[in-house]
Amino acid sequence: MLGHPDPTLLLTPELRTVMQEVLSSSQAYQGLQYGPEQGTQNLLTFLAERISREQGISIEPANLMLVAGSTHAVDMLTRLFAAPGGVVLVEAPSYADALHIFRDHRVELHSVPMDDDGLRPDALEEQLLHLQTGGTPASMLYTVPNFHNPTGRTLSTERRLQIIELARRYSFLIVEDDVYHDLFFEETVPPGFYALAQGEGVASIGSFSKTLAPGFRLGWLLASREIVQRCIDCGTSQMGGGANPFAAQIVAEYCRRGHWESHLARLRSVYRMRRDTALSALGQQMPPDVTWTRPAGGFFLWLTLPGQVLARNVKRLAQRQGVEIADGTGFFVNPSDGQHNLRLAYSYAAPDELARGIQILARAIEQVKMGAED
């Protein structure tokens, strides 16, 4: 149960046609050169229009920059706005690979607890006050507000507003990693931090990795003109030029023809069905003392095991029967947290495999439980 997009949905006939036509046009030639540091203009224009329409705000291309996936954005923002020695706040739990990037930059990491409505602003304020009093104020808050990785939770609008208020008071940058934004299953998603903060003090990250193809390595950064300009002017942008000009030509043409919107509708329906399969299998198979989240979108849900059951033992047993699942410890700043949690991804496996995987997992939990009770 890998946290990757469904591989059977990658090479659609529409994408194949667009790729072949781009290759026969002058766009191929454009894509082979160094691109503008900000990114391929066609794609920036498309994104500015789409985000403006979808979020009911006014976005100019100058508020956007293409990035080589969210990885590029997280790394660049940390380098420019937090490192070295800065303080970065994250959710507990948070996305494991982002924690890894922060650690590589040797920033100081602190985490803020969540509940079912996401990050807790009261706990955030306490942490901010504590850090400020200690003379090491926070530079940045990294959050995955929609269909959170690893828990699948969504941050409420009210809390987003409270967090923006805190960001103004304590002067930190909100980095909103919103790569699951378009994979909602219920209605839509709450307004984004960027829109709620009227474009100030927020860097919002989007990506084509979850909704088109990871191999293109393309995403975008939405922020104030000043933040975008700082990123365009930085060393990596100046040396390497814009993010993946060749892939960007293909993605721009694919989006221009409206294929992305219809593909998104299809993905939402596929992943919604998988989420439903997972929830129903969990309800049928899991022992009564196991609990889990009910995500309204995205790829993940988060299991909490009874206190005597160690996730790493469950993981090991399940793995022996071919079921891959992430144990919770990697998602915390303090790795002794998360010992009784598992992240279950329902995005990659087909529904029947998913149901079978959950059955195996439930049996593994029972087995570890019995062992623990011996």
Next chain:
Amino acid sequence: MLGHPDPTLLLTPELRTVMQEVLSSSQAYQGLQYGPEQGTQNLLTFLAERISREQGISIEPANLMLVAGSTHAVDMLTRLFAAPGGVVLVEAPSYADALHIFRDHRVELHSVPMDDDGLRPDALEEQLLHLQTGGTPASMLYTVPNFHNPTGRTLSTERRLQIIELARRYSFLIVEDDVYHDLFFEETVPPGFYALAQGEGVASIGSFSKTLAPGFRLGWLLASREIVQRCIDCGTSQMGGGANPFAAQIVAEYCRRGHWESHLARLRSVYRMRRDTALSALGQQMPPDVTWTRPAGGFFLWLTLPGQVLARNVKRLAQRQGVEIADGTGFFVNPSDGQHNLRLAYSYAAPDELARGIQILARAIEQVKMGAED
């Protein structure tokens, strides 16, 4: 006179055919997914064989990692092996965009003078001793040993050996930015740092940006297994997967068919002719008190103007007549150096434009000289 590869040589018929055939094959599907963190296996295998053959050493794929252009490698190596607060040594002058990346990481930068044979080991030793005595030993030396950017100079083999000796004595990593390696005009190039150091304490960077297409954003890192593994295990590699899987499938197939080797032969002949055009125009047009380097490969040569002529004034005058040239100050750690230098790139412009550009430049120098003498 931009320092970019010749744009007319980008979309060759061979590359177009390969792109179209890859798109119709299962390689397209492979390229759309997250790739292995180390990079697309086909391309790693090709590079290991080619470098082993060409440099007469034994390289395993485990000594290699694909990167998204040399930018990715320089940034990642700085993040993992120098920052934060580390000391990085560079040549004076050095590649401006690399300096920019080092500054973004807030490392301490020191430069070491060059002469016609490249970086001076005696001056390097002096600097190393000084730093060690001061309690801030160097973490890394960044060098462009072949057809140096911006000067076009090549570091002698004897000096490479002396520098390796110093790296062992003072424990710093040699980062060899060798992106012009295959663009030699005379015979071949001196043995690389990696080969001379028998693979220890060197990270060597290669790229397809100068010799195939910048828009693919692909290059490679050659280093010991330990250094490569550290890069594979870092946060950005774990989060983003391997470098540009989609482009890598195309480049792997292009290389497998032998097209890259014949393309390189063609590039060498085209750029050699441009270098010759530039040298002959300089000889004919320049005032006698202007001097310049005579590169044996690559894209650049370096002009030194008489003491009273400021490069920025020449640049401004030339620009008004449509000639783009880089003034020397951006290439130094101390920006008051390089005030009387210009970097001339002969890679992008066609020979007749190049000759005309040099004529305009020579006139601009004369004009500034007359003004300065007023």
